[in-house]
Amino acid sequence: MTSSTSSTSSTYTGLLCTRFGQWSELALTQLPRPPLAAGQVRLRVRHAGVGFAVSLFVAGKYQRKPPLPFTPGTEAAGEVLEVAPDVARLQPGQRVIAALDWGAFAEEVVIAADTVYPLPDAVPLAKAAALPITYGTTWAALQWRAALQPGETLLVHGAAGALGMAAVQIGRLMGAQVIATASTPAKRAAALALGAHHALAGDAETLAAAVKAVCPRGADVVFDPVGGALFDASLRCTAPEARILSIGYASGTIPSAPANLLLVKNLSVIGFNYGYYIGWGLTDERRRYAPKVQPLVADLLAAVAEGRMALPQTQHFPLADWHAALDTTLSRRAIGKVILDI
Ligand SMILES: NC(=O)c1ccc[n+]([C@@H]2O[C@H](COP(=O)([O-])OP(=O)(O)OC[C@H]3O[C@@H](n4cnc5c(N)ncnc54)[C@H](OP(=O)(O)O)[C@@H]3O)[C@@H](O)[C@H]2O)c1
Incomplete structure (x- = not known):
């Protein structure tokens, strides 16, 4: 060559x-x-x-x-x-x-x-x-679609992945309390180093209890590029009127949301596809x-x-x-x- x-x-x-x-x-x-x-x-x-x-x-x-x-x-x-x-x-x-x-x-x-x-x-x-797509997607999702506010709690899955790290950084810039989830200690350390306030195991079984331990009210916004069981578990650790951004399915499993849970807690599941705008x-x-x-x-x-x-x-x-x-x-x-x- x-x-x-x-x-x-x-x-x-x-x-x-x-x-x-x-x-x-x-x-x-x-x-x-x-x-x-x-x-x-x-x-x-x-x-x-x-x-x-x-x-x-x-x-x-x-x-x-x-x-x-x-x-x-x-x-x-x-x-x-x-x-x-x-x-x-x-x-x-x-x-x-x-x-x-x-x-x-x-x-x-x-x-x-x-x-x-x-x-x-x-x-x-x-x-x-x-920056152009990874950070562009994350910025647009948090600002345009979730309208993340200063002081709100943002739960970020896959927080050591490309979009997840962008969400940790942009969430901090927008004044949120950031809870990161990731699968290994090294990944959680990386999320903390980028500014996450807390880093939890990306484990669907323990997620709700772990989030409630650091934020009893639950998360106001969830940034989810992983999908699968973590998305399902996220529905159970959100604050009333929370917004859940469905960004991607790196786990390989596309989740679906039970309408009754959305109704009871006034939750919004928000799809976001940056590609539409570009x-x-x-x-x-x-x-x-x-x-x-x-x-x-x-x-x-x-x-x-x-x-x-x-x-x-x-x-x-x-x-x-x-x-x-x-x-x-x-x-x-x-x-x-x-x-x-x-
Ligand atoms: N909606 C949009 O506009 C948009 C734009 C760009 C990308 N995306 C999508 O967003 C998703 C994430 O993209 P990315 O670039 O951030 O990917 P990435 O850097 O590979 O990060 C994905 C994270 O997902 C977690 N994960 C869980 N199960 C996994 C599995 N079976 N295989 C691989 N990763 C797994 C991993 O974190 P842990 O090990 O900590 O679990 C990993 O760090 C992709 O599906 C991508 O197509 C969507």
């Missing part, structure tokens, strides 16, 4: 999925440089976020299927190489982060400018790849929602740049070690966000 990074070369290196199946069947290859269409920018990708959903994308089991062949990867940090003539808000050479449909696990990518966000100088590129829905709404999403990402980046929120905890692998990066993410060993350095 040869690596091509020169903008004069007609190819660049990337990871390719040629048929839906096992993620381990991905392969590094040389890809042809596509032309730039109206509204698009070409990025030099320096770092790409690895998420749990990569395996679903590659298996063809995600909410939407990319056309084959495709390069996975939905979060990138890098520089703008080229902009289409109608793109005014970005310039070549600018440091940016981006939320992509796919394509981040490669040296270059061409994407719609709507979901590319200028990066303040104070935020290092290597950490920034964790063009991943049944219809492409990225342009419609850009005026709502771009300020959200700017607020998030300002919080990091001004030191009001710590940089994300990341674990880095070179692109050549993509197999180890995905394996670490998918085998539940990652603490924080896994990043491919490209």
Whole structure:
């Protein structure tokens, strides 16, 4: 394999999925440089976020299927190489982060400018790849959908995972008391180090008693990227009028909520899909929602740049070690966000 990074070369290196199946069947290859269409920018990708959903994308089991062949990867940090003539808000050479449909696990990518966000100088590129979707999702869910208030108690499951850590940090920034759950002592220590007030075992059997021991009234907001038995147990450790954010199902089990429990405690279960706002829905709404999403990402980046929120905890692998990066993410060993350095 040869690596091509020169903008004069007609190819660049990337990871390719040629048929839906096992993620381990991905392969590094040389890809042809596509032309730039109206509204698009070409990025030099320096770092790409690895998420749990990569395996679903590659298996063809995600909410939407990319056309084959495709390069996975939905979060990138890098520089703008080229902009289409109608793109005014970005310039070549600018440091940016981006939320992509796919394509981040490669040296270059061409994407719609709507979901590319200028990066303040104070935020290092290597950490920034964790921000556009992982932190964007979490910020939007807690602010837009749960309307988390200062002084409320936020229960975060999978708190050492990528979204969970973001929820611990953003919950603290929003003035909440944060109760983290995670499966191992090392993961709980990581959640405490990021600012959680309490860290409990992510055990459905003991959850209600453990939460009540540190917060007798119960949690006001639950951030749940795990699903399964932890979601069921969460219904029993919430305060009246609590909001439960159903964010993902890393456990592999999609839960359902008994309506009588929701009624008795005036609970709201709130589904949240950030993808809808960045063009991943049944219809492409990225342009419609850009005026709502771009300020959200700017607020998030300002919080990091001004030191009001710590940089994300990341674990880095070179692109050549993509197999180890995905394996670490998918085998539940990652603490924080896994990043491919490209
Ligand atoms: N709704 C949205 O807009 C949105 C956006 C982005 C991602 N997501 C979804 O959110 C979920 C979490 O994503 P993430 O990037 O935070 O993943 P992650 O970094 O891998 O974290 C997931 C956490 O889930 C817990 N977990 C429990 N059972 C697991 C299992 N069988 N396998 C793996 N992890 C397990 C683990 O914590 P413990 O070991 O502590 O239990 C792990 O740290 C995924 O389902 C993803 O697709 C949703």
